[in-house]
Amino acid sequence: MDDLLREFVTETNESLDVVDVELVRFEQDPNNAKILGNIFRLVHTIKGTCGFLGLPRLEALAHAAETLMGKFRDGARATSEAVTLVLATIDRIKEILESLEREQREPEGSDDDLISDLKRMVERVVAPAAPQMTVGTLTSQVLERPLRPGEVSLDELERAFRETPVEPQTPKPSKPVPAETVEDETSRSANQSIRVPVDSLERLMTMVSELVLTRNQLLEIVRRHEESEFKGPLQRLSNVTAELQEGVMKTRMQPIGNAWQKFPRIVRDLSTELGKQIDLEMQGAETELDRQVLDLIKDPLTHMVRNSADHGLELPSERRAAGKSGRGRVRLSAYHEGGHIIIQIADDGRGLNTARIKAKAIAQGLVSEDDADKLTESQIHKFIFVPGFSTAAEVTSVSGRGVGMDVVRNNIDQIGGTIDVKSVAGQGVSFTLKIPLTLAIVAALIVEAGGDRFAIPQLSVVELVRARGGSEHRIERIKDTAVLRLRDKLLPLARLTTLLGTDTGADIKTDDGFIVVVQVGSQSFGVVVDAVFHTEEIVVKPMSSKLRHIPMFSGNTILGDGAVIMIIDPNGVARALGSTVTSQMAAAESLNMKPAVASEAATSLLVFRAGSAQLKAVPLSLITRLEEIDARKIELSNGRHMVQYRDQLMPLVTMDEGVRVKGEGAQPLLVFSDGSRSMALVVDEIVDIVEERLDIQVASENDGVLGSAIIKGQATEIIDVGHFLPLAFADWFRRKEQPVRAAPGSLLLIDDSPFFRNMLTPVLQAAGYQVTSVGSASEALALLKDGRTFDVAITDIEMPGMDGFQFAEAVRGDPRTAELPVIALSSMVSAEAVERGRVVGFHDYVAKFDRQGLIAALKEQTDIGHAA
C-alpha cells in the first residue's frame, strides 16, 4: 500500500476514535467550546486530507458532518438525535477506511442517505435567534459555478476565519478545568511519542535476550576465577543489561485505556437505545499492560461493559422506585498488583438474579435441588462461569445477568487470568479480573521428563507433590489410569512422557515421581515428571510454523544456559486428558458440592466387566475405593479368598461362577466399606466412569442384578450391591452392637423411583426386615386401610401426586395408623424441609444413599416399637 495512504488510514482511525469519545462528552456538556473545537478540528483535518488524496466519498461525508457541527458551534443545540447522526457518519467513514485499507481504494457505493439526513438536520437545528451577521462585502466573493461536494462557500470560509479565534457566544463552560487538563495531556503525549513498527521492537527484544544470555555466560566464567579484574565492569554490564531488558519490555506496554476507548460510545448508544441514563466512570486508564494481553482482553471487557449497561442497570423508573438515583453508573477501574493488573467492572444496578441462576443450574443438572439449597449466594453466582451455562440461543430469553460469562471466563483462562464476581441484590454487581501483565515473559517451572527439559507456566501450577510408593502420597491406578489421592480428592494423573509420546516404557510402572498439580479453569490434574528444577522468568518465543500444530506446546524459550526448551500448554494437556467427567466433577467440587445424585439427575456409574463380556455397572457413590492388588497377595482361607488390606483381612466375593480370581498379575477390586469392615468384589476389568441418568428398563430375575439399563448406548447390567455384602459377612447389616432380631420388623417402603426401590429392598431385607415396597403414597395408604400393619414406614419426599409430607399427615390423621413411625428418605435435606418434616410427624429424616444412617434410624424406631 502507498505509504501516504497507509499513514492516512492509521491517523484517521485514531482521530475518529478520539472524535467518538469527544462527541459523547460533548453531548453531556454541550456548552464546552473546547471539546467542540477539538472535534471540529479533527473532522476538518480528515476532510482536508481526503480531498488531497482524492477520496470523494470520505470527503463528502466528512464535509456534511462538519457542516452540521458548524451549526453546533454557531450555538445550535446538540440534540441527541443530531449527535447520533454524526456518530453514524463516523461509523460509515470507518467502514470506508477499512475497505480502503484492504483494497487500497474507496469502495463503490453511495452515501446520499446519510448526507441528505445530515443536510436535513442542518436545516432543522437552526441557530438560535441572533442571526450571524457577516460584515463585509460578500458579493465580490461569489463563485461562478455551483459548489462541489466538499467545497465550502467563500463567505462561509470567511466567516469561519472571523469567528474561529473568538469564543462563541455561549455561556461559560461549567467545568472548564478538567476539560483543559485532558486537552493538555493529549497534546503533550502526541508531541512526545513516535511511531515504531512492532517488528523493530520484537527484534530489539530478541537482541536483548541474546545479550542476557551472553552476560550469563560471562558471569559463569568470572565465577570460576575468584580474583578477576573483569568482576567490576561485568557487574555494571549486568545491571545495565537488566535495565535494558526492562526498558525494552516497557515499549511493549500500552495503557489499558486503549481498550476502553470505545466504551463511552458503546454505553452512550446503549443508553439511547434502552432509554436508560448511564454514567460511565473510568479510573486507572493509564495502567499499562502488554499490548498482546490488551488485545486479548478487549472483547471480554467490551462484553462485560455491555452486560452491565444492558442487563445490570434498571430503567430510570425502576431505579427511582428502588430509592436510587435515576442515573445508573458503570465503573471501570484498573490498577497494578504484583505481576498482575486488576480490572474491575462494577455497576450499581439490580444485582444478579440469584433465584433464576439457581433454577437454571438445577435445570441443567449442574447441581441437585437439595445441594442447591445448601449453597451460599456467592456460590450460586459462580454458576454463570460454568461452561455452557448460557448459550447464544438463550441470550434473548435470559434477562438475568451473566449472559455469556462462561465465554468471558474461558477467554480469561486462556491467558492465565482469573475472574470473580460479587453481587449484592439491589446494589449492583462487580466483576474482578486478575490478568498477568505480559505473556511475553512468564515465570515458569522447569521440569525434566524422559531426559528433556520443559517449562510449565507457573500461573497454572497449583502445587508440587512428591509421590513415592508406600508414602502418604502415592500413585494409584484404576485400570491403567493413574490417580492421586490428594486431600479427599482424586486427581487424574498423566505422565508427561506419555503425553508427549517420549516414554520408553520403562518408567510407566514406577510410582516414584514429582507431580505438578495443574489447574486449567475448573479442571485440575497432575502431570508426573522425573525431576523439578527451579522457577525461571522465561521469554516466550512463538514456535516455528512447522511445530505450531502440536497442542501440547504454547511456545518455546531460551533458558539461561542457552538451551532451547518447549513450553507446555496446560490448556493443551487438559484437552488431551479430555475427560469431561473430570471437569464436571471438578466444577462441582470447586463449589464444595458432591456430584448430583438424585434419581432423576445423572448418576455417576462405574462400568466394569466381570465373568462375561456383558457390561456391568454400579453407582459410584456406593463404592468406597477402587483397588488393584497383586494377585499373589490373595490368600485362600477356609475356602474363601481373602486379602490383607489395611491390617485387616478383607474377604473377596466373586459375582458368579464365571469370575475367576487371578493367580498372578494385578487384580482389580471394588472395595465396599462400612465402618471398620471392608469387602471387595472381584471384577475382570474396570471400563469407565460415566455420568448417566439411571433408568432401569428391564428388571432382572437373577440374584445380584437389579436389571438392565442403557448406559452410553450399551445395555448394561446394574449390580445389586446389597446382594453381595452379606456374602462376605453374613451379618453385614447386623453389627455386633446390634442384637440379632428375634422378631424381624416389617417395613413399608414408598418411593416412586424403581431404582431406589430395587436398590433399597435387598439392603433392608439383608438387615432382617420384611419389606413391602410400593411406588406411590396412595398405594401405601390403601394397604394401610386394608388393615396391613407395619412396624415402620420409609417414604420418599418428592413424589408425583401425594408427596411424603402429605403421606405423613394422612398417616397421623388416621387413628389406626397414628402410631406408625414414618422415616423420611430424601435427597432434599435442608433445615427447612427437616423442620416441616418434624411438624407433619416424621420420626426421622435420612438422606438418600446414607445407608448406615437409614439402618440406624430403622433400628431406633423398631426398637422403640418393640419395647413399647
Place this chain on the structure above:
Amino acid sequence: MTEKTNENLKEFVTATVGSQLFGLPILRVQDVFAPERLTRVPLASAEIAGVLNLRGRIVTLIDVRHRLGLGGRGDAGHSMAIGVEALGESYGLLVDSVGEVLKLDDAGREPNPVNLDPRIAAVSGGIFRLEGQLLVVIDVDRVLDLGTREIAA
C-alpha cells in the same frame, strides 16, 4: 570478462547427504553452523531434528536425510547445518557436511530425470553434471514445505 557470462553464473553452497552432492542457491543461505545443544521436539513430524538457539534466535532444524528418504543416520561424524530463512522464520538444514561454493553456469542446469526418486524430485530444482558426480539443486522453499509432502505421500 563479459557481462553475459556473469549473468548466467550462479553460486551454490554444496553439501553432501549420504553420498549425494547437493547445491543450495547462495542467495538463500544465511550461514553455515555446527549444530550444538539440539533440543528434540516431541510429537513433531519425523523430519524435524529439533530446535536450537543460534545467537538468540530459535532455529528449527530439518533433517535433510530424513526429508529426502535417504535412510537412517550415517555415522558421518559431525553434521553441519545450513541456515536459511523463510517467511520470517529461521531454519537449519541438517546435512552430513558442507563443501565449497561453486560457480555454475545456469545454462548447464538440466531438468530432473523422470526416474528420479520422487522424494528427491519433489525438492530438486534441477541437476548439474559436474566432473565425476551429479549435483542436485535444492529448492529451499520446497524442502521446508513439509505439509504438502505429507498430503502427497
